[in-house]
Amino acid sequence: MQTQLLAEPAAPALSTKPHYAILDGLRGVAALTVVAFHLFEAHATSHLDQRINHGYLAVDFFFLLSGFVIGYAYDDRWEQMTLREFVKIRLIRLQPLVVLGMVVGAALYYFQDSPLWPGISTVPGWLVLVVMLIGCTLLPVPLSMDIRGWHEMHPLNGPGWSLFYEYVANLLYALGARKLSNEALSVLVALTGAALIHFAVTSATGDVIGGWSLDREQLRVGFTRMLFPFFGGLLLCRVARLGRVQNAFGLCSLLLLLVLAFPRVGGPDHLWQNGLYDSLSIILVFPLIVWLGASGQVTGKVAARVCKFFGDISYPLYITHYPFIYTYTSWVSTHKPSWQQALPVALLTFVAAVALAYAALKLYDEPVRRWLRGRFLAAR
Template sequence: MTAAAAGFADTRRHYPVLDGLRGVAALTVVAFHLCEAHAVNRFAQVINHGYLAVDFFFLLSGFVIGYAYDDRWRRMSLGEFFQRRLIRLHPMIVVAMVIGALMFYFQAGPLFPMIADTPLWRVLLIMVIGMTLLPVPPSMDLRGWAEMHPLNGPAWSLFFEYVANVLYALVLRRLPNRILGVLALLAGAALVHYLLTGPNGDVIGGWSLDPVQFQLGFTRLAYPFLAGLLLSRVVRPGRIAHAFPLSAAILFATMALPRIGGPGTLWMNGLYEAACIVAVFPLVVWLGASAHVPPAASARTARVCAALGGLSYPLYIIHYPFVYTYTAWTNEHHVSLRDGLPVAAATFAACVALAWLLLKYYDEPVRAWLTRRWMDRKPAVAAPAMNG
């Protein structure tokens, strides 16, 4: 949310490159999910580590939350903080569940045999529950993937985002940097241990209330969010030219690299992903925050980053119902990636276009209305003009 939309005075530095990086990650994860429809297993995926976008989002969220809110608490109540986060995140959650419900029956077929036998009332019930972002247990699954949000799978990460926001408001904001650093170190150790000794050698998962999956979701959340929060407090950005193309290239490369090792050397890929999350992603955020854009290029870079940043959240939260449909089509007709590429490209473009339309004609107007209704009577508080 921008400072203007939140009713705040813009008195702190804006980090437009971080907005742009969020957009790069969102575009990458959409491409990954479309290519994933053709993968025979986790060892043969295109844009193989695209799922790491979620871990990058968690880290960037910790940085943005710390930067935007750490110094407001003497003038801001818990209720106001939660109102601001709901205004920022929840309108798109509601419409994403509607999109998931509208497209649900288009996904019927051999891959999702449960869909054809699912009554409408059950779909509507799951849609309404999904609008609250409360997870549903595996017993309420709709397609056989045991997702906590069966109509729109990626909403699991928004559930954990809300958990992080609650923990920040109630506990983490009060902690001194030393304690926060210890917690980040422990969370990082748990993440590395899972990646090196876990059953798959990667962090894929977290979207189910199954105890193992739910624990994985917290493992994926804890270190990135804590590290991002700590980074916002203790690291001072530099002045780096060409920081956006440099940081964007690093981010994309880490997610696009083919899987490392095979079934007998799972630890190799686990070590790679641990290095990405623990070290590379914090470096990328620091680079983005350190951007020094020459005046001649600043307006152009700011426009590109603003467009990518604005598009990122709507695109991420609405794209997966289209991926379900595309995946069902490729499975039913045994479509290869080469043959399906035109449809995949069209699906990608449709998701981007729909995300832009929803941003301009739904999300921004609804957030502006909610801000006027909930927040305009509250005293202004200085804040950064940075998406978060």
């Protein structure tokens, strides 16, 4: 439940600006990695032995990518766009799949009886429906209605927490941050970066994992993880001079996978070292990856199709895959297979998540957004 996904295309649909196809492709690379990370997580005993160990950093990468793309798409549109129109655009882009993700989560909850959490045999159906309806608004569910016992804001679809912070970041941008000068924004980024480093190296677990619970400490984690990368991405968009990078998609994908899959740093006796790795990855490496991706060009039909497909399924995959992970985790906790024994089921779960994401995109998300744009944004 440690990840969040940027849902904004790399340039607005009505814009004549160049489209950052490579950034779209990187969203997909990270989304696919997130699914694998969560599958491995079902077999881990702690943060120390988790495979694809730093997969949770994908959320921070997506926040940074989101800030970059929001700035690119909207910074120069405010003379023709009102706050209300901006909110409409963002809701139409994000909310339909938020609703679908909660519905999928409620439907699969039936199959998730497990020693790890209460299941449908002990939780009333009406309560599951109420939690689903609250989740469809993306408002956090109070702890008194935590039907899974994991202290999640959205116990039917855990990744909803990161979309909650995505909305908060968008509102902060629209209400004030968009007006900041580059100098003032630089100060904000420096302060939030220092806060991120302090949190990471002093964290009790030696990492930046967290943010999905509605309590004081976890809210601190969520805001700390969101503020630097989002506004760092916005600053990067404003001040970076793009170059010309050959084979940028392959290079950026490799760098991103290396960061996310890198083994745990420091071990149990030196937790701060892993916290330092986390914070430096977010502050230094992720901006470099985004700059390289924005500086590259997609050449060839195959590469263009891969980037488009990855970008298209990235958000649907992120927001609908976790109910499958709950179900898979429930199966693992009940049957206790080794990783080798579980591999066929894990692969089936992975394929099912990708298939659902593509079906959700084509059969639901694109038609619904098309209708909503025609209904509420026709003038634009």
